[in-house]
Amino acid sequence: MPKAYKQVPFAAIVKSPTVNNQGMVTGNWRYLRPVVDKGLCTECKMCWISCPDATVNYSKDDGISFNLEFCKGCGVCSNVCPVGAINRVPELDFED
Amino acid sequence: MTLAVAIDANMREITVWTRGVTLAKEARDVATLMAKAGGVEGLYVQSFDNYVDLPDRINVACKSYARLSPEPIETYYEYENYHPDVVVVTEETMVKGHNILEGCKPGTVVVINTARDPQKLLKYISPKEKLANVKAIATIDANALGMNVMLTFDGTEGAGDDTTIGAGVGAAIAGAVAKATGYAKLESLLKVAENKDAVKLGWDKVTVLAL
Numbered sequence: 001m002p003k004a005y006k007q008v009p010f011a012a013i014v015k016s017p018t019v020n021n022q023g024m025v026t027g028n029w030r031y032l033r034p035v036v037d038k039g040l041c042t043e044c045k046m047c048w049i050s051c052p053d054a055t056v057n058y059s060k061d062d063g064i065s066f067n068l069e070f071c072k073g074c075g076v077c078s079n080v081c082p083v084g085a086i087n088r089v090p091e092l093d094f095e096d
Numbered sequence: 097m098t099l100a101v102a103i104d105a106n107m108r109e110i111t112v113w114t115r116g117v118t119l120a121k122e123a124r125d126v127a128t129l130m131a132k133a134g135g136v137e138g139l140y141v142q143s144f145d146n147y148v149d150l151p152d153r154i155n156v157a158c159k160s161y162a163r164l165s166p167e168p169i170e171t172y173y174e175y176e177n178y179h180p181d182v183v184v185v186t187e188e189t190m191v192k193g194h195n196i197l198e199g200c201k202p203g204t205v206v207v208i209n210t211a212r213d214p215q216k217l218l219k220y221i222s223p224k225e226k227l228a229n230v231k232a233i234a235t236i237d238a239n240a241l242g243m244n245v246m247l248t249f250d251g252t253e254g255a256g257d258d259t260t261i262g263a264g265v266g267a268a269i270a271g272a273v274a275k276a277t278g279y280a281k282l283e284s285l286l287k288v289a290e291n292k293d294a295v296k297l298g299w300d301k302v303t304v305l306a307l
Contacts, residue, residue, distance in 0.1 A: 028190075028194055031115075031187065
């Protein structure tokens with residue numbers, strides 16, 4: 001029975017990824033870490049939709065956060081942010 | 097013990113860690129200059145680039161290698177230095193998240209291109225159990241040596257290499273490596289490097305912290 005495309009679930013043929021690929025961790029490519037200023041952030045989610053590696057997370061409670069295990073530090077999020085809420089800070093300024 | 101150690105007992109191995117594309121040329125220069133300087137001093141040498149990682153991706157971790165030996169080198173078929181005597185880090189952030197000391201021999205010298213305090217970088221370096229093998233950490237702020245010492249990008253992504261060997265930051269780091277390890281004399285490095293001022297600056301400005 002044919003279905004209209006709107007009835008087909010997301011990633012209908014291939015399962016939608018639910019876990020991180022531990023065989024290809026890319027967080028250690030990064031030398032500038034994105035840090036979001038929650039006071040400036042308007043939660044417009046431009047960074048969330050622009051991140052090429054889908055490492056920007058959003059939740060209603062915590063707002064924008066980053067998956068630093070896979071963020072390569074490319075800086076697209078910082079560039080697209082309309083209010084300049086995302087700073088890029090040298091990785092070695094952080095303890096973790 | 098791998099084949100390299102079994103056959104070439106007196107061979108010294110230099111591993112240069114770097115970032116793909118942005119700093120690949122500089123790392124290749126460090127390895128090539130150290131090998132060429134060793135050649136000037138009558139050693140048997142090899143230097144080669146990366147066959148293992150995928151260095152055509154920007155900022156990916158990749159490595160360049162050099163080998164120096166007083167006897168003919170019989171290690172042909174190993175494309176990595178599994179037991180380095182010298183670990184060079186051309187970009188400071190690489191101390192974090194990479195096992196730069198993997199397989200290092202007792203008496204290893206670590207050379208880092210950084211303006212930071214080496215004591216503060218120690219906590220990032222891994223694997224931790226290999227820190228006991230480290231004899232000294234040398235630091236050189238090669239990115240701040242002035243207009244004469246620039247980054248060179250040639251020879252990456254299949255482009256032709258017009259800048260010759262040791263035109264930029266890599267020459268300064270090679271000078272620092274040579275002084276910190278004693279593997280090459282300043283005169284032999286000056287003979288083979290394009291940017292002789294950079295080599296001298298690297299040689300003069302390196303600071304060595306004995307552990």
